[in-house]
Amino acid sequence: MVYDLIVVGGGPAGSTCARKAAQLGLDVVLIEKHHHPRRKACGGGLTTRVRRALDVDFSPVVEREQCGLRLFSPSGLTVEEVRAETTGYMVRREDFDHLLLREAERAGATVMEGVAVVDVVENANTVDVITDEKTYSGRLLVGADGVNSTVARRTGIKTRWRDDEICLCIEAAVPMDPEDIVRIVGDPNGSQRVLIEIYFGALRHGYAWAFGKRAEMSLGIGVLVSELEDLRGAWKRFVLSFEKRYDVRIDLSATTAARVPLKGPIDNTIASRVMLVGDAAGFVSPATGEGIYYAIESGKIAAEIARDIISEVGGVSTETYQQRWQKAFGKDLGVANFLAGMMFHSIENMEAVCRMAYDDPVMRAYTFELITGAVPYRTSRNRLVKRMLRKHLRTAIKMIL
Numbered sequence: 150m151v152y153d154l155i156v157v158g159g160g161p162a163g164s165t166c167a168r169k170a171a172q173l174g175l176d177v178v179l180i181e182k183h184h185h186p187r188r189k190a191c192g193g194g195l196t197t198r199v200r201r202a203l204d205v206d207f208s209p210v211v212e213r214e215q216c217g218l219r220l221f222s223p224s225g226l227t228v229e230e231v232r233a234e235t236t237g238y239m240v241r242r243e244d245f246d247h248l249l250l251r252e253a254e255r256a257g258a259t260v261m262e263g264v265a266v267v268d269v270v271e272n273a274n275t276v277d278v279i280t281d282e283k284t285y286s287g288r289l290l291v292g293a294d295g296v297n298s299t300v301a302r303r304t305g306i307k308t309r310w311r312d313d314e315i316c317l318c319i320e321a322a323v324p325m326d327p328e329d330i331v332r333i334v335g336d337p338n339g340s341q342r343v344l345i346e347i348y349f350g351a352l353r354h355g356y357a358w359a360f361g362k363r364a365e366m367s368l369g370i371g372v373l374v375s376e377l378e379d380l381r382g383a384w385k386r387f388v389l390s391f392e393k394r395y396d397v398r399i400d401l402s403a404t405t406a407a408r409v410p411l412k413g414p415i416d417n418t419i420a421s422r423v424m425l426v427g428d429a430a431g432f433v434s435p436a437t438g439e440g441i442y443y444a445i446e447s448g449k450i451a452a453e454i455a456r457d458i459i460s461e462v463g464g465v466s467t468e469t470y471q472q473r474w475q476k477a478f479g480k481d482l483g484v485a486n487f488l489a490g491m492m493f494h495s496i497e498n499m500e501a502v503c504r505m506a507y508d509d510p511v512m513r514a515y516t517f518e519l520i521t522g523a524v525p526y527r528t529s530r531n532r533l534v535k536r537m538l539r540k541h542l543r544t545a546i547k548m549i550l
């Protein structure tokens with residue numbers, strides 16, 4: 150059988166793509182190397198734009214809603230912004246990804262779990278996907294197989310990440326008493342919602358986080374490989390200081406190291422019958438590490454383009470996919486890259502960002518919007534730059550120099 154579309158990878162990008170393509174009437178097979186539910190190293194923070202992008206009710210897997218942000222500066226300043234509205238969602242990736250995969254199946258996609266893709270061969274009219282079981286043939290292929298994408302490598306679209314494109318993280322899913330979670334990151338106004346915590350200065354060019362779920366806390370730390378220092382040492386120091394600050398014992402038995410692309414989209418995401426989506430294409434915000442939204446958006450775009458190519462809509466090719474994602478979010482990720490370059494340039498810059506947010510409620514609100522993805526990065530940049538030029542000129546000059 151020749152499928153219309155083969156999707157490799159059953160994360161948010163692959164499942165959304167397969168679901169949408171099946172809904173559009175394509176014959177789709179999704180190949181995933183693990184059996185879901187499977188653990189995925191991730192903070193599990195979803196911005197509100199995920200809710201807008203996804204026409205799936207994921208409320209059954211929302212562990213807590215977010216209502217704000219707590220920032221720690223390198224020198225120890227604490228900056229808090231709490232909102233009355235819900236500003237994001239916390240999920241466990243094993244549950245969220247499992248839900249999306251089953252939704253793809255429900256929409257009509259064939260889902261193969263526990264099957265690993267090992268090679269890809271492009272032919273004149275089809276593409277062969279070789280797995281550890283058998284070979285699948287399709288008219289089109291979507292590579293949704295994450296940062297270590299076999300599809301990207303075997304098609305030659307992206308053979309390796311440079312050190313300055315990739316972030317190395319350590320993440321632990323720490324079991325915790327729900328009462329402790331509420332005590333540590335709970336809404337100061339008393340709801341069951343939580344603040345997300347970001348620790349600037351845990352590393353010279355990176356940051357650490359604490360994201361509270363229902364009975365689990367995601368603790369993590371990350372830095373670009375090109376700026377890599379003693380990550381393990383910084384991680385130990387962060388965990389120790391967290392234990393001390395909040396008087397909790399941290400169980401690190403579920404700790405993993407993982408990579409995430411952090412320089413924005415790769416230049417080329419296509420071959421003649423192949424489209425890369427999600428992390429495989431570098432669709433992660435360099436400013437915050439948010440990738441789930443972009444995985445979902447790119448999966449949807451690729452499905453629509455696949456339908457048009459299969460239906461032989463005039464002028465549509467995988468090139469059209471490249472243009473569509475650039476227009477949808479590519480430019481905005483470029484702005485995020487600029488903002489990240491400023492922010493993580495040095496400890497001094499991270500301190501300056503926190504100091505301005507501490508002193509100035511307007512800067513605090515803008516910083517909050519940037520980190521929680523409440524507005525596009527272009528809007529954040531324009532607002533921040535304008536405010537800095539009006540009220541924080543000396544700091545702005547220091548940050549640039």
Ligand SMILES: Cc1cc2nc3c(=O)[nH]c(=O)nc-3n(C[C@H](O)[C@H](O)[C@H](O)COP(=O)(O)OP(=O)(O)OC[C@H]3O[C@@H](n4cnc5c(N)ncnc54)[C@H](O)[C@@H]3O)c2cc1C
Nearest residue numbers: 158160161162182191192193194266294295427428440441
């Ligand atoms: C520590 C950490 C924390 C993060 N925190 C957040 C956060 O809080 N919020 C946020 O928005 N983003 C976060 N991200 C980024 C986010 O996890 C990714 O952007 C997102 O998972 C990308 O989705 P994806 O579907 O492209 O890839 P993935 O989620 O990586 O899914 C890829 C899938 O492909 C499968 N696969 C891989 N190779 C093969 C193969 N050869 N054959 C078959 N299947 C294969 C894998 O098993 C996997 O299921 C974080 C990342 C890390 C590393």
